[in-house]
Amino acid sequence: MARDDTPNAASVGATERSFRILERLGERQGCGVSELAESLSTSKSTVHNHLQTLKELGYVVQEGDEYRLGLQFLGLGDRARQHHDLYHVAKPETDSLVEAVGERAQVMVEEDGVGIYVYQSLADQAVRTDSHIGTVVDLHATSVGKAYLAHLPDDRLDAVLDQVAFDDQTPSTLTDAEALRTELDEIAERGYAFNDEERTVGMRAVGAPILSADDGRVLGAISVSGPTTRMTGTWYHEEVPEMVAQSAQIIGIRATYS
Amino acid sequence: MARDDTPNAASVGATERSFRILERLGERQGCGVSELAESLSTSKSTVHNHLQTLKELGYVVQEGDEYRLGLQFLGLGDRARQHHDLYHVAKPETDSLVEAVGERAQVMVEEDGVGIYVYQSLADQAVRTDSHIGTVVDLHATSVGKAYLAHLPDDRLDAVLDQVAFDDQTPSTLTDAEALRTELDEIAERGYAFNDEERTVGMRAVGAPILSADDGRVLGAISVSGPTTRMTGTWYHEEVPEMVAQSAQIIGIRATYS
DNA sequence: ACAGTCGTTCTGTTGAGCGGAACACACGCG
DNA sequence: CGCGTGTGTTCCGCTCAACAGAACGACTGT
Known part of the structure; x- marks a missing residue:
């Protein structure tokens, strides 16, 4: 599917x-x-x-x-997005996150087993890639996708993993379902996910799940991505994750009470 | 067509x-x-x-x-919009215009004889109507449309007016082609267009053309719209037009040199 | 003038998109 | 409990329309 x-x-x-x-x-x-x-x-x-x-x-x-x-497709796209109210609450917070880290950030929502970017914000120095609003991404090969999967109920996770074709996109891509499951457990505990050149060589990303503030259901995910040259050290491993996770939490709260 | x-x-x-x-x-x-x-x-x-x-x-x-x-339509819509680079330069300026007037603003582009909103920004107190990104509007019954038509070359204008079916949408809608032409002349001279309940009862709007800074070609138009209760007096007739026209000019300049 | 594009138009054939009826399932009501 | 009615889904032929291919203008650069 x-x-x-x-x-x-x-x-x-x-x-x-x-x-x-x-x-x-x-x-x-x-x-x-x-x-x-x-x-x-x-x-x-x-x-x-x-x-x-x-x-x-x-x-x-x-x-x-x-x-x-x-341009009529703008109308259909906008109509489709209106169902996912996550977009409206995530937009301003994503913009300020981008302003803080000076890279690129995107908000993902799942639809039928794949992830779709519903919003993307670029800083001036951000790397231009082929991803944009509406881009379809694999859930298992991106930081947003893994952050999302890590908080999915077991039955839903099984259904998604069954559909996934493990076609390694880069040499670093995870190709084993079991390895992915153990990584997802770590991510769930840690609160955010990394992506080190799994989808695009030369790009690293940090993603965090957007959770509903009352029932803890995962609504989507948000990530910051940048080149390996700038995404290094504690900036990559601690500071950026901290900021992404915080933004994700704010979005989750706003999404539940609005 | x-x-x-x-x-x-x-x-x-x-x-x-x-x-x-x-x-x-x-x-x-x-x-x-x-x-x-x-x-x-x-x-x-x-x-x-x-x-x-x-x-x-x-x-x-x-x-x-x-x-x-x-949500895949987001991708197609975004791709379609990339051709009209007007969107990127108009977005920030439109946002600040909305912040200044506290109403609603939209950026229009022509496509095949009709106008399509490529961006819309809403202030908190703005009136919610059925218009949104991707909405198709008539060129002769909106302030954006008339501002656009007023600066169109004669041959293009003739082609558009031939296609227009003058089906009066409200009692105030212009139904005569000649009356429209004379109004367009006034608009071209004045630099901005008004819309007093022509499309939607209870709503007024002020639109200004976005002109290329070098060859004066009309690229699109921008408008601010709000309820008749708030859009009155010199605010409606002078101050808002001033701000809209200024934003339009800034967008035109940025669009030509970028 | 020529050969090389391009987009467009025409025509015949076959397969696929269509409507209608029958199916499975979930309700709500007496 | 059945029934009635509402879903969405499946099945099955018939016919029409979507398709391929060839021919046609209009350009463009030899």
């Missing part, structure tokens, strides 16, 4: 094709029909039909010989 | 149906199969097929007997 390459085919093929086109349009910053047709191994006419339909619906705009994603 | 009810049918019907379902899911905050099927006058099985497909693609999540929009 969580991964894209599910074996069972989608029942509505045309819809799947449309979204493949849209996703490709997002990756490249807009492109033409032929480029899309080739990269999706579909005929030009089919791609053209879909683009025309999406254009009429307002989800794609045409600029000369190029097609781009339409 | 700009409006939804275009006579010519979409070539890919399944895609259109999928998006109708998604839009409906957005309006109601998630709902069930039967409710969707009835309101779209489609069979339950068809709706179910589409929902399953969208769920596998990650754009819809299922929670018990309810379906909701998935």
Whole structure:
């Protein structure tokens, strides 16, 4: 369910094709029909039909010989985010956290076995990577994901781990389910999680869970990430974790009483 | 093209149906199969097929007997917004404008004949309406839209006005094309536009165009809106316009040199 | 003028998206 | 307890529409 390459085919093929086109349009910053047709191994006419339909619906705009994603998706995205009220309470606190540490911070929420960034704040000197709002991340290979998993009830955790494909993304990625479970226990006790180049070489991160203040349920997670050159020593191991955990706690309190 | 009810049918019907379902899911905050099927006058099985497909693609999540929009749309929306670099430069300035006037402000960009809010900032006492990020608005019935139109080249203006259906939304809405043109001339000279309950009864707004600092091209528009009870006298007619126009100018300058 | 793009249009065929009916399950009520 | 009614889900054929491929203009740089 969580991964894209599910074996069972989608029942509505045309819809799947449309979204493949849209996703490709997002990756490249807009492109033409032929480029899309080739990269999706579909005929030009089919791609053209879909683009025309999406254009009429307002989800794609045409600029000369190029097609781009339409801004209407902002509306759908905003509507989807309104269900997760965590966003509104986390936004200001995340901004001040970024101001304090001078790196990058992101707020994650789980959806259907994967993590999705609902907010991201960047300091001026923060490292620009491919992650942004709406980025889908693995729960077991990020500091936010592990902080989240560490506080998940056992049955939910089992369900998530069953879906996870342990395809090591970097040489440091955990590939063993048991090793992950023992690390999650440590994280739960410690209160925050580290990520040392597991997902992206050259990047380290510190994540903390956002817990409901009354029933202790985990609502999401927040993390700060930066380059290995700056994330070192007690700054990486103590001071940043302290600040992240504190911000996470504040967000958790605000989320429960609002 | 700009409006939804275009006579010519979409070539890919399944895609259109999928998006109708998604839009409906957005309006109601998630709902069930039967409710969707009835309101779209489609069979339950068809709706179910589409929902399953969208769920596998990650754009819809299922929670018990309810379906909701998935957070993946955040990614598509963010990608679409990246093309309009206006967003990044306008965000901080809009926030400080809101802090100064204590109402609501929104940044608009044109896309295919309609206006779309790419950012919105709310003060604590701001009026909550149905507008939010991604909201599609008519260019001729909003202060942002008119401020934008007033600085559009003649040929582009003609093209937009041809598409506009003058369906008066409130008793105050302008319904005559010529009357609109004369008002646009005044706006262009004055530098800002007013909106007195044209779109929403009880709401007034002041909008100013965001112009490129070098070639004077109009990039978008920004507006402040609030209730008629608070938007009165010189505050509405002079002070707020002054602040909005100043913010618009700052954004225009930052947008050109960045 | 030519060959190389690009996007667009056309047409036939087949498979897939569709509606309708039947199913399984959860309620609430007498 | 059944019943009635409400879900969401599954099944199954029929037909229409989504697809591939080829042909068409319009450009662009040889």
